Amino acid sequence: MSALLQISGLEAQYGLTKVLHGVDCRVEEGGITTILGANGAGKTTLLRAVCGMVKTSGSILYAGQRIDGKATEDIVRLGIGHVPEGRGTFVALTVEENLRLGAYTRKEKNKVAQDYERVHRYFPVLLQRRQQQAGTLSGGEQQMLAIARALMLGPKLLLLDEPSFGLAPIVVLEIFEIMRTVNQEEGVSMLVVEQNASLALNLADHAYVLETGRIVLDGPAEEIRGDDAVRRSYIGY
Amino acid sequence: MESFLQQVVSGLATGGIYAALALALVMIYHSTNHLNFAQGEMAMFSTYISWSLINAGVPYWIAFFATLVIAFAGGVVIERLIIRWVEDAPVLTVVIVFIGLLMIFNSVAGWIYSYDIKVFPSPFPDQPIQIGTLYLGPHDVGAIAVTLIVLAILFLFFRYTSLGLAMRAAAENPESSRLVGIRVGRMLGMGWGLAALIGAVAGMMVAPIVFLDPNMMAGILIYAFAGAMFGGISSPGGAVFGGFFLGVTENLAGSYIPFIGNELKLSVALVIIVVVLLVRPSGIFGKVTVSRV
Numbered sequence: 001m002s003a004l005l006q007i008s009g010l011e012a013q014y015g016l017t018k019v020l021h022g023v024d025c026r027v028e029e030g031g032i033t034t035i036l037g038a039n040g041a042g043k044t045t046l047l048r049a050v051c052g053m054v055k056t057s058g059s060i061l062y063a064g065q066r067i068d069g070k071a072t073e074d075i076v077r078l079g080i081g082h083v084p085e086g087r088g089t090f091v092a093l094t095v096e097e098n099l100r101l102g103a104y105t106r107k108e109k110n111k112v113a114q115d116y117e118r119v120h121r122y123f124p125v126l127l128q129r130r131q132q133q134a135g136t137l138s139g140g141e142q143q144m145l146a147i148a149r150a151l152m153l154g155p156k157l158l159l160l161d162e163p164s165f166g167l168a169p170i171v172v173l174e175i176f177e178i179m180r181t182v183n184q185e186e187g188v189s190m191l192v193v194e195q196n197a198s199l200a201l202n203l204a205d206h207a208y209v210l211e212t213g214r215i216v217l218d219g220p221a222e223e224i225r226g227d228d229a230v231r232r233s234y235i236g237y
Numbered sequence: 238m239e240s241f242l243q244q245v246v247s248g249l250a251t252g253g254i255y256a257a258l259a260l261a262l263v264m265i266y267h268s269t270n271h272l273n274f275a276q277g278e279m280a281m282f283s284t285y286i287s288w289s290l291i292n293a294g295v296p297y298w299i300a301f302f303a304t305l306v307i308a309f310a311g312g313v314v315i316e317r318l319i320i321r322w323v324e325d326a327p328v329l330t331v332v333i334v335f336i337g338l339l340m341i342f343n344s345v346a347g348w349i350y351s352y353d354i355k356v357f358p359s360p361f362p363d364q365p366i367q368i369g370t371l372y373l374g375p376h377d378v379g380a381i382a383v384t385l386i387v388l389a390i391l392f393l394f395f396r397y398t399s400l401g402l403a404m405r406a407a408a409e410n411p412e413s414s415r416l417v418g419i420r421v422g423r424m425l426g427m428g429w430g431l432a433a434l435i436g437a438v439a440g441m442m443v444a445p446i447v448f449l450d451p452n453m454m455a456g457i458l459i460y461a462f463a464g465a466m467f468g469g470i471s472s473p474g475g476a477v478f479g480g481f482f483l484g485v486t487e488n489l490a491g492s493y494i495p496f497i498g499n500e501l502k503l504s505v506a507l508v509i510i511v512v513v514l515l516v517r518p519s520g521i522f523g524k525v526t527v528s529r530v
């Protein structure tokens with residue numbers, strides 16, 4: 001397998017505070033990588049760095065091409081969909097408008113229409129809520145909308161920032177099942193940031209543990225899942 | 238009855254001008270969260286540009302559309318050159334920038350064109366429009382038509398085009414907009430351009446009534462503010478309604494309540510608005526945006 005996303009020596013800072021100290025990680029073509037870590041470890045910052053939303057040094061290679069230093073709008077056009085922390089809903093717009101915005105950069109009308117139907121197959125509730133103001137959706141529905149909006153881009157790589165956050169367990173399972181389907185049937189690669197480690201380790205093929213801006217552990221998800229000692233000391237369950 | 242209808246129509250004519258300017262204010266408010274105090278002076282300056290063109294012999298409607306293009310470009314330039322740098326600045330900084338723009342436009346207009354009052358032509362015929370026994374001012378009717386056409390085009394643009402949708406998105410949530418690939422800076426620039434364009438329409442429609450001078454928009458801007466607050470600063474449709482409502486109320490109060498007359502009509506309108514805002518702080522149509530965390 002070859003890497004779709006290859007991050008090397010990544011450092012990131014807000015003002016004078018450095019929050020990533022030389023992070024190396026990768027997402028395989030068609031693979032799912034998860035980044036685990038406690039609050040404030042720098043997980044969100046890592047995803048934002050990929051999308052050009054924070055100042056960084058080091059290199060970020062996507063499909064063999066340097067994307068660090070590019071503008072967010074241009075990175076998105078390369079097929080990187082981002083489901084941000086807090087979901088990033090356009091609260092005053094309707095559900096349908098949120099989805100149309102997901103496909104804003106795409107020209108092929110037919111494919112967009114197909115994707116529109118496809119995301120509604122995954123999330124039928126969004127069709128019912130089509131004309132509703134997106135801010136009035138429940139938390140779970142907004143998370144679905146955020147994922148659906150990112151899928152409307154027709155992405156090759158999906159970045160998901162704590163998709164389970166604040167949701168009922170049953171909704172979380174549903175969403176993770178859909179993520180698995182999207183990955184397996186459409187070959188969309190994913191970089192998933194999670195605090196719910198057991199869930200993420202079940203989904204991903206590779207995992208990294210981030211601690212205050214440094215990768216302290218990485219390996220195949222299966223191995224980490226199976227190694228009680230490692231799990232207890234690094235992930236704490 | 239006739240005179241009542243005539244008063245309503247001429248109220249709608251000035252109301253349409255308040256409505257247009259109120260809409261411009263709302264558009265800027267959506268992206269900056271501030272009221273653009275310079276909106277009126279920008280409109281005034283645009284009107285002077287069209288006056289220059291008309292004076293140089295350019296036919297009215299060509300001058301009209303050329304002015305719209307110039308106003309649009311000017312709005313974009315102001316946003317890209319000045320406003321973008323204070324986007325994240327504290328409230329007072331932004332207010333100072335807006336007031337600074339107001340003073341610059343005002344004094345530059347005075348410097349180029351002098352403070353003498355000038356006559357500005359109306360593109361509409363002189364004969365009153367007669368419907369039965371009702372005589373309507375041709376400029377009133379024309380101004381209402383022009384404003385309604387502009388408002389309708391804008392509505393269709395924002396509601397049905399993907400560029401209009403992107404502009405609304407960029408004003409609401411710049412970060413999420415970037416994540417779907419919208420070039421937010423361009424959208425905000427275009428927002429200023431469109432607001433300046435609407436203001437130019439308002440300026441050119443009101444100038445034949447109030448005459449052209451560098452301070453012509455001061456009072457009108459207050460009405461536009463009031464109209465926007467009344468209808469709801471968060472609601473473009475509400476602001477437009479507020480503008481029309483204010484124009485009509487002002488005119489009717491001035492003609493039918495004897496002790497009010499021309500001098501006090503502004504106060505009456507403002508009193509009504511203060512009362513409404515006390516009862517409904519977000520304005521009549523202002524939606525309290527629901528957002529869950």
Ligand SMILES: Nc1ncnc2c1ncn2[C@@H]1O[C@H](COP(=O)(O)OP(=O)(O)OP(=O)(O)O)[C@@H](O)[C@H]1O
Binds near residue numbers: 019038043044
């Ligand atoms: N905009 C910002 N300005 C300054 N510091 C920031 C900013 N955003 C994050 N930080 C700091 O950077 C560090 C990493 O934050 P980040 O949001 O990446 O953590 P996280 O792993 O996503 O945490 P969580 O699980 O709580 O979402 C934290 O110490 C945080 O205080």
Ligand SMILES: [Mg+2]
Binds near residue numbers: 043044045085161
């Ligand atoms: Mg985070």
